[in-house]
Amino acid sequence: MLPISVLEKAQSELCCYGDSGCSVMEMSHRSRSYKNIFDQTEEKLRRIMDIPDDYSVLFLQGGATTQFSMVPMNLAYRGQKSAYAVTGTFAKKAYAEALRWTDAYKITDGADGNFSSIPEIIEDNLEDDLAYLHITGNNTTCGTMYHTVPKHKNIPLVADWSSGILGKKIDVKDYDLIYAGAQKNIGIAGLTVVIVKRSLIRDDIDGIVPSIMRYADLDKAGSMLNTPPTYAIYLSGLVFDWIEENGGINAMEEMNIKKSNILYDIIDSSSLYKGTADKKDRSIMNITFTLPNEELTTKFLEMAEERNMVNLKGYRSIGGIRASIYNGMPIEGVCCLAQLMEDFEKEN
Numbered sequence: 001m002l003p004i005s006v007l008e009k010a011q012s013e014l015c016c017y018g019d020s021g022c023s024v025m026e027m028s029h030r031s032r033s034y035k036n037i038f039d040q041t042e043e044k045l046r047r048i049m050d051i052p053d054d055y056s057v058l059f060l061q062g063g064a065t066t067q068f069s070m071v072p073m074n075l076a077y078r079g080q081k082s083a084y085a086v087t088g089t090f091a092k093k094a095y096a097e098a099l100r101w102t103d104a105y106k107i108t109d110g111a112d113g114n115f116s117s118i119p120e121i122i123e124d125n126l127e128d129d130l131a132y133l134h135i136t137g138n139n140t141t142c143g144t145m146y147h148t149v150p151k152h153k154n155i156p157l158v159a160d161w162s163s164g165i166l167g168k169k170i171d172v173k174d175y176d177l178i179y180a181g182a183q184k185n186i187g188i189a190g191l192t193v194v195i196v197k198r199s200l201i202r203d204d205i206d207g208i209v210p211s212i213m214r215y216a217d218l219d220k221a222g223s224m225l226n227t228p229p230t231y232a233i234y235l236s237g238l239v240f241d242w243i244e245e246n247g248g249i250n251a252m253e254e255m256n257i258k259k260s261n262i263l264y265d266i267i268d269s270s271s272l273y274k275g276t277a278d279k280k281d282r283s284i285m286n287i288t289f290t291l292p293n294e295e296l297t298t299k300f301l302e303m304a305e306e307r308n309m310v311n312l313k314g315y316r317s318i319g320g321i322r323a324s325i326y327n328g329m330p331i332e333g334v335c336c337l338a339q340l341m342e343d344f345e346k347e348n
């Protein structure tokens with residue numbers, strides 16, 4: 001969900017942005033009007049996330065999935081070692097892409113436990129010559145989340161925070177590179193944000209890597225090596241405004257904890273619903289649970305739809321129920337789901 005006030009603001013400016021005489025969708029990305037929007041959007045993100053000056057912020061395309069490949073190609077020499085904490089569906093995909101370029105190994109693998117927890121990374125198992133360590137901050141489909149930053153010696157720490165960014169306080173300084181697709185908590189599909197320590201941006205990477213996939217080239221061009229996703233960037237700026245007006249990221253996190261606890265309290269006291277994530281690692285963004293069988297799951301989803309609640313079906317390869325309660329989901333929406341869960345349990 002996006003906050004309704006953000007949609008309304010976008011609507012009011014849809015046909016004509018300020019006194020520009022045109023829609024943001026119609027602007028040249030090189031125009032002064034657009035440059036202003038772009039610069040302000042970066043400034044706002046730097047402010048709300050408190051991004052230090054020695055980090056570059058890139059506004060790119062291709063989704064988090066493209067970063068699965070760009071990270072290895074830009075941070076590792078071909079064949080160099082990298083370590084992956086495999087904690088869920090997307091972590092697995094990131095690892096698979098890394099294998100194309102680096103000598104990647106799994107530093108942890110949660111597959112045996114159905115990705116129900118975040119296995120601890122043992123620092124001693126990290127080899128010294130690693131190009132980087134990759135983690136997935138919030139595991140969108142499995143409903144787990146890193147609540148603390150793993151110890152990682154001096155090895156560059158890379159995190160896919162697609163589904164947790166802006167929903168929880170992330171100290172950028174703890175990481176060397178953070179990336180996130182925008183469609184979960186930042187704005188809409190089409191934009192990918194990469195926050196990378198400048199010292200990690202290298203010019204001397206393998207010649208086979210296309211310019212459009214090189215952080216160095218993209219950074220030098222201020223994310224405008226080609227046409228950036230102009231409207232998606234503009235819209236994320238509106239979301240950043242909304243976050244600031246509503247108390248910043250700390251307030252977002254507080255609200256997300258509150259929202260998730262409403263659902264976890266029901267799950268914990270229920271004999272019908274079973275949480276799929278270990279309590280200590282539970283996500284505050286994606287709440288996952290199962291019902292005893294397929295029949296009841298379908299019935300639950302039908303009752304949800306009757307009450308105008310959609311998108312509750314678990315990820316296609318995981319099943320069960322998943323409630324994604326990103327920043328834009330108001331607490332009232334979570335209460336509706338809680339009511340449904342209670343009513344359904346009484347009847348079943």
Ligand SMILES: *Cc1c(COP(=O)(O)O)cnc(C)c1O
Binds near residue numbers: 063
């Ligand atoms: C959604 C998601 C992705 C995939 O993002 P795309 O933008 O569709 O490529 C990757 N990682 C995580 C953690 C996600 O939640």
